[in-house]
Amino acid sequence: MKDDHDEALLAEIATLLDSSEHAGHPLHDALQRLYRHHCEQRGQMHRLIDISDRYQLLAMEARQVTQQRYERTLRRQRKLSRISDGYQALMHERNKALRQASTHDPLTELPNRRLICERLETLVAEHRAFTLALLDIDHFKRINDHHGHDVGDRVLVALTQALSASLREYDLCARWGGEEFLLLLVDTDRNEASTIVERLRSRLSKVTVRTGQQTISVTVSAGLSQHRPGDPHHLTVKRADQALLKAKRAGRDRILSDSL
Numbered sequence: 001m002k003d004d005h006d007e008a009l010l011a012e013i014a015t016l017l018d019s020s021e022h023a024g025h026p027l028h029d030a031l032q033r034l035y036r037h038h039c040e041q042r043g044q045m046h047r048l049i050d051i052s053d054r055y056q057l058l059a060m061e062a063r064q065v066t067q068q069r070y071e072r073t074l075r076r077q078r079k080l081s082r083i084s085d086g087y088q089a090l091m092h093e094r095n096k097a098l099r100q101a102s103t104h105d106p107l108t109e110l111p112n113r114r115l116i117c118e119r120l121e122t123l124v125a126e127h128r129a130f131t132l133a134l135l136d137i138d139h140f141k142r143i144n145d146h147h148g149h150d151v152g153d154r155v156l157v158a159l160t161q162a163l164s165a166s167l168r169e170y171d172l173c174a175r176w177g178g179e180e181f182l183l184l185l186v187d188t189d190r191n192e193a194s195t196i197v198e199r200l201r202s203r204l205s206k207v208t209v210r211t212g213q214q215t216i217s218v219t220v221s222a223g224l225s226q227h228r229p230g231d232p233h234h235l236t237v238k239r240a241d242q243a244l245l246k247a248k249r250a251g252r253d254r255i256l257s258d259s260l
């Protein structure tokens with residue numbers, strides 16, 4: 001509005017200056033100089049405004065480019081951290097699976113010999129009391145021979161489940177060999193262990209597996225040995241093995257302790 005007013009005023013002055021009617025007027029020259037000076041100033045001011053506008057536009061574009069770059073980088077970083085999180089979770093799962101595979105038996109999912117030996121070493125180092133029971137299925141070969149290896153596997157798994165369900169939380173049952181299981185009874189003497197394992201033996205004899213029209217059940221023999229302070233754990237295992245051999249020779253389906 002103000003610009004329109006200025007334009008009109010300037011146009012009016014220009015007309016007055018151009019008019020021959022005022023050519024000799026005493027203010028004519030002074031007004032003309034003032035008019036030119038004003039026009040120059042005005043032109044300069046418009047150029048400055050133009051420069052400032054362009055500068056602001058450039059600054060805004062630069063800000064937008066920076067913002068876009070920043071957002072792109074942020075998106076890339078978020079994507080990278082999602083990939084990294086996924087990768088770490090995968091590694092964690094793989095490590096867990098590897099640890100499980102190296103410490104557990106795949107068929108029965110029981111701890112394996114390595115895991116129970118680690119536990120035994122720790123107990124020995126900590127001077128803890130424990131009793132071992134080595135359990136062996138009686139005449140297991142006959143099951144495989146008569147019903148096939150798959151049925152033998154099912155018998156192993158069924159016995160394992162019954163075993164695991166019967167143990168106390170702080171005990172450990174490992175698959176020691178083919179049809180052998182090693183029970184670790186912590187803070188337990190041989191008398192107490194004998195009662196526990198006798199109960200287990202009785203329970204395992206009631207486990208059944210059906211195949212076709214037949215129902216299979218098995219008996220187990222066990223050898224017990226109480227750990228002697230100062231002995232390495234493998235000697236305690238060896239004594240349990242000797243007691244197991246005696247139980248087998250004595251007719252199976254029984255528990256014998258090693259001689260103290």
Ligand SMILES: Nc1nc2c(ncn2[C@@H]2O[C@H](COP(=O)(O)OP(=O)(O)OP(=O)(O)O)[C@@H](O)[C@H]2O)c(=O)[nH]1
Nearest residue numbers: 136137138139140141142144149150152153178179
């Ligand atoms: N199905 C199956 N059989 C196994 C597995 N591991 C070992 N065996 C079998 O277990 C049987 C053990 O046989 P033996 O050592 O002669 O012992 P046994 O027949 O149980 O006789 P005693 O121990 O003397 O009572 C063998 O036939 C092995 O093949 C397994 O993972 N699955």
